[in-house]
Amino acid sequence: MTNRDLFSSLVWIAFGVLFVVGALQQGLTRKGLPGPGFLPFLTAIIFISLSLVVFGNALRKRKGGREAEHKLTFFPEKDSWKKILLALLALFAYAFSLGYAGYVLTTFLFMTFILKLVEPRSRKTVFFIAAATVISTYLLFVVLLEVQLPRGIFEF
Amino acid sequence: MDLLNHLFLAFNVALEPMNILLCLLGCLVGTFVGVLPGLGPAAATSLLLPITYKLPPVSAIIMLGGIYYGTQYGGSTTSILINVPGEASSVVTCLDGYQMARKGRAGAALGIAAFGSFIAGTFGTFMLMLVGPPLAGLALKFGPPEFVGLVFLGLTLVTYLSSGSMAKALMMATLGLLLSYVGIDLVTGRERFTLGIPTIVTGFDIVPIVMGLFGVSEVLINIEGSSSRMSVFQTKIRGLLPTKKDWKDSSGALTRGTILGFLIGIIPGAGGLTASFISYAVEKKVARHPETFGTGDIRGVAGPESANNAAVQGAFIPMLTMGIPCNVVIAILIGALMIHGVPPGPRLMEDHPQLFWGVVGSMYIGNVMLLLLNLPLISMWVKLLKVPYSLLFPFIFLFCLIGAYTVGNNIQDVYIMIVFGILGYLMKKYGYEPAPLVLAFVLGPMFENAFRQSLILSKGNPMIFLSHPISAVFIVVSLFLLVFPLVLNFLRSQHGQAS
Numbered sequence: 311m312t313n314r315d316l317f318s319s320l321v322w323i324a325f326g327v328l329f330v331v332g333a334l335q336q337g338l339t340r341k342g343l344p345g346p347g348f349l350p351f352l353t354a355i356i357f358i359s360l361s362l363v364v365f366g367n368a369l370r371k372r373k374g375g376r377e378a379e380h381k382l383t384f385f386p387e388k389d390s391w392k393k394i395l396l397a398l399l400a401l402f403a404y405a406f407s408l409g410y411a412g413y414v415l416t417t418f419l420f421m422t423f424i425l426k427l428v429e430p431r432s433r434k435t436v437f438f439i440a441a442a443t444v445i446s447t448y449l450l451f452v453v454l455l456e457v458q459l460p461r462g463i464f465e466f
Numbered sequence: 467m468d469l470l471n472h473l474f475l476a477f478n479v480a481l482e483p484m485n486i487l488l489c490l491l492g493c494l495v496g497t498f499v500g501v502l503p504g505l506g507p508a509a510a511t512s513l514l515l516p517i518t519y520k521l522p523p524v525s526a527i528i529m530l531g532g533i534y535y536g537t538q539y540g541g542s543t544t545s546i547l548i549n550v551p552g553e554a555s556s557v558v559t560c561l562d563g564y565q566m567a568r569k570g571r572a573g574a575a576l577g578i579a580a581f582g583s584f585i586a587g588t589f590g591t592f593m594l595m596l597v598g599p600p601l602a603g604l605a606l607k608f609g610p611p612e613f614v615g616l617v618f619l620g621l622t623l624v625t626y627l628s629s630g631s632m633a634k635a636l637m638m639a640t641l642g643l644l645l646s647y648v649g650i651d652l653v654t655g656r657e658r659f660t661l662g663i664p665t666i667v668t669g670f671d672i673v674p675i676v677m678g679l680f681g682v683s684e685v686l687i688n689i690e691g692s693s694s695r696m697s698v699f700q701t702k703i704r705g706l707l708p709t710k711k712d713w714k715d716s717s718g719a720l721t722r723g724t725i726l727g728f729l730i731g732i733i734p735g736a737g738g739l740t741a742s743f744i745s746y747a748v749e750k751k752v753a754r755h756p757e758t759f760g761t762g763d764i765r766g767v768a769g770p771e772s773a774n775n776a777a778v779q780g781a782f783i784p785m786l787t788m789g790i791p792c793n794v795v796i797a798i799l800i801g802a803l804m805i806h807g808v809p810p811g812p813r814l815m816e817d818h819p820q821l822f823w824g825v826v827g828s829m830y831i832g833n834v835m836l837l838l839l840n841l842p843l844i845s846m847w848v849k850l851l852k853v854p855y856s857l858l859f860p861f862i863f864l865f866c867l868i869g870a871y872t873v874g875n876n877i878q879d880v881y882i883m884i885v886f887g888i889l890g891y892l893m894k895k896y897g898y899e900p901a902p903l904v905l906a907f908v909l910g911p912m913f914e915n916a917f918r919q920s921l922i923l924s925k926g927n928p929m930i931f932l933s934h935p936i937s938a939v940f941i942v943v944s945l946f947l948l949v950f951p952l953v954l955n956f957l958r959s960q961h962g963q964a965s
Contacts, residue, residue: 314895314896314897315896315897317896318892318896318898322637322641329644329659332658332659336651336656336658340654342925342926343918343921343922343925343926344917344918344921344926345654346651346653346654346656346658347658349643349647349914349917349918350644350647350658350659353640353643353644353647354640354644356636356640357637357640357641357644360633360634360636360637360640361637363633364631364633364634364637367633384895385690386690386691387690387691390690390691391690393689393690394686394689394690394891397685397686397689397863398686398884398888401682401863401867401884401887402881402884404867404880405867405877405880405881405884408867408871408877408880409877417864420863420864420867421860421864424859424860424863425860427689428689428856428859428860429854429856439857443860443861443864447864447868450517451516451868451872455516455517455519455520456520457516457519457520457868457872458872458875459868459871459872460871460877
């Protein structure tokens, strides 16, 4: 975990610095009382200090050679990154197309893709599960719970 | 007399057909989630939040609460039958429960786990009924400095009791606070840290955050590897009703587990997991023959299983009396209250008595339902273990997407949820826990308001936090808890160098 701690703490420090800058722009005091930036500034400083502690600990462990990196790979399998990337792309594509294509079509396509991605299945099974999901969730959310879901340009 | 009136109100609300149905639904989903290893109560409650949007607040909390305590019942099933805990709080049940199953006593283990959970759950509800009103009355006397101290102590305890590095847990708590500052500043009306994104002008919504951190990230972690199926221990489950000897052997463990669990549940950050471990340790300590633990001792099932259930009921006390979340599921329930326009806090019991008493009443009914669901229907839940996970994951994704969208009928919330999903995935990979982040995020606005009000009252003098005795006690205890591990580490390193 040493290298991961070094990397992540640096990212957190950068994030904390952004908050410090934002808090300073908001103003720390106002008429002798804490301004809108006071508590964010204080919290961000604590956040950065804690990130430095994690960074320092990781650095000390690495220098002391206390932790042998047990070939800690980020992904458990060779093709894992592809699955993650495709799943994320599908999620973003869903969010993007929901407003245009509407709930029914977008959900059907999304489920078809994800069901195939998670485990290889026959086309017939995937089609059946995706269609059943769209119908049942539509009935649950739109008909029963009266939730408004986007209808899209096709009006369904 | 007051108590009788309140009980009447409790059952009047809880016995409405709609509320009975929702309580049953919550218990069913809770048991289902509890039986399935991997999917926890936090993910389940956040996934089902959208279903509650159109419901009255009391019905929503009845259902979500049912899911929460239902998971504690279901969690033991997998611990006993496949040696894999369905819930984190059932980890310790594996030790003796699975050994009992191997010896052909799976029925007795499942039976005592269900009865123990029922007794503890009912006791916890009874205590909630007794302790809740006076505690809320006391909290009403709290001013802003006392709330600052209370929230500070709550956040410290949450990070103190987290399983990983304390520095990382504290970091996540401060990150949660930072995220809670995003949006309009309530004192000046100025926009803060919104980066010009209109959706977050009023601040982040809790739903996309928890759905991303607990739902999406969980699926991402699971789909990156090959799906594996677990094998259920092949045994015929018989004799679910514990024998006289079983009751005699486990009655002490059950009583101690119930009381301990309830008290531990009230402490922010502790929850069912800590309660079950402490209960197991206590049982081993008081046993005449501690060597029998780990070989199928019924006390090793009765104690922890009653402790984790009592802890769940205990966790409702700070939520319903002060608006303080003890754990991430309670934080989600508080989020649900806010979505329904019910401000959590000490006034909840006065302003919404139906909600408090309705939830209490539903807990009595829910515990009876769960006992019935977990004993006669046990074989049905065992069959559910054969549901392939690869079929569940797409549905979790879909519920997250719908849930994030429906919170404000806004696509931007869906993007926010996906971003938090990625963040949650990376946090798991890098060893950061999301729970302190969510708790601090929920407590953030209360903390900032109380902090700034205190300083307005004292005209900017920070000594107000120490001049109020209750607030001073909270702050001193928090500082002690924060400094103590550092001193301990320093002394250990000095001792190591000297030797």
